[in-house]
Amino acid sequence: xxxxxxxxxxxxxxxxxxxxxxxxxxxxxIYNLQWFRQDPGKGLTSLLLIxxxxxxxxxxxxxxxxxxSSGRSTLYIAASQPGDSATYLCAAYGNKLVFxxxxxxxxxx
Amino acid sequence: DTAVSQTPKYLVTQMGNDxxxxxxxxxxHDTMYWYKQDSKKFLKIMFSYNNKELIINExxxxxxxxxxxxxxxxxxxxxxxxxxxxxxxxxxxxxARGGSEQFFGPGTRLTVL
Numbered sequence: 001x002x003x004x005x006x007x008x009x010x011x012x013x014x015x016x017x018x019x020x021x022x023x024x025x026x027x028x029x030i031y032n033l034q035w036f037r038q039d040p041g042k043g044l045t046s047l048l049l050i051x052x053x054x055x056x057x058x059x060x061x062x063x064x065x066x067x068x069s070s071g072r073s074t075l076y077i078a079a080s081q082p083g084d085s086a087t088y089l090c091a092a093y094g095n096k097l098v099f100x101x102x103x104x105x106x107x108x109x
Numbered sequence: 110d111t112a113v114s115q116t117p118k119y120l121v122t123q124m125g126n127d128x129x130x131x132x133x134x135x136x137x138h139d140t141m142y143w144y145k146q147d148s149k150k151f152l153k154i155m156f157s158y159n160n161k162e163l164i165i166n167e168x169x170x171x172x173x174x175x176x177x178x179x180x181x182x183x184x185x186x187x188x189x190x191x192x193x194x195x196x197x198x199x200x201x202x203x204x205a206r207g208g209s210e211q212f213f214g215p216g217t218r219l220t221v222l
Binding site for chain 2: 034044087089091095097
C-alpha cells in the first residue's frame with residue numbers, strides 16, 4: 001500500500017528565501033509524481049508533473065526532482081513571494097493518485 | 110473557460126437526505142475521478158471512471174453511487190447522508206490512465222447537519 005509523507009508539515013519563511021519541500025513515498029513502482037498547490041477554500045492547481053523516467057521538471061521559479069529508487073521528491077521554490085503562501089501537496093501515481101498530507105507554506109513580507 | 114467544473118459549490122443539508130453533485134470536464138479526457146478531502150485536509154480517492162466504466166472503487170459505502178452518463182460527466186449521488194459525509198468533494202480528470210496530469214475541479218463543500 002502506497003504511503004506518501006510530506007515534511008515539514010508547516011513552514012514560515014521571509015520573502016525572498018529559497019526553500020525546499022520534501023515528499024517521500026513507500027512504493028517506488030509509480031508512473032509519475034505530481035505537485036499541487038491548494039489555496040484556502042479553493043481547489044487544487046497542478047504545478048508540476050514528473051514522469052517516472054524523468055529526474056526533474058521546472059516551471060518558472062519552481063523545480064521538482066524525483067528519485068524513484070530512494071522514494072523521494074523535492075519541490076524547490078526560488079525567491080519566495082507572499083503570493084506563494086498556500087498548501088503544497090505531492091501525490092504519487094501507481095494505479096491511483098495517493099496524496100501526502102501537505103506542507104502549509106507561509107511567506108512573510 | 111473552465112476545464113473541470115462542479116455544481117454546486119456549497120451544499121448544506123440535513124442527515125438522512127439524498128443529494129447529488131455534478132461534474133463536467135471540457136478537456137476531452139477519458140478518465141474522471143472523485144476525491145474526498147476530510148476535515149484534516151487529507152485527500153483520498155473515492156472512484157475512478159474510464160470511458161464511462163468504473164475502474165476504481167475505494168471501499169466507499171454503497172450510499173455513494175457515481176454515475177457517468179458520458180465521458181465528459183461524472184456525477185456523485187449520495188443517499189441517506191450522515192454527519193461523517195461532511196467534507197469537500199473534488200472531481201478530477203486526466204487524458205489517460207497512468208501517465209497524465211490530473212486536473213481538479215474547484216470542489217463542493219458538503220455540510221451535513
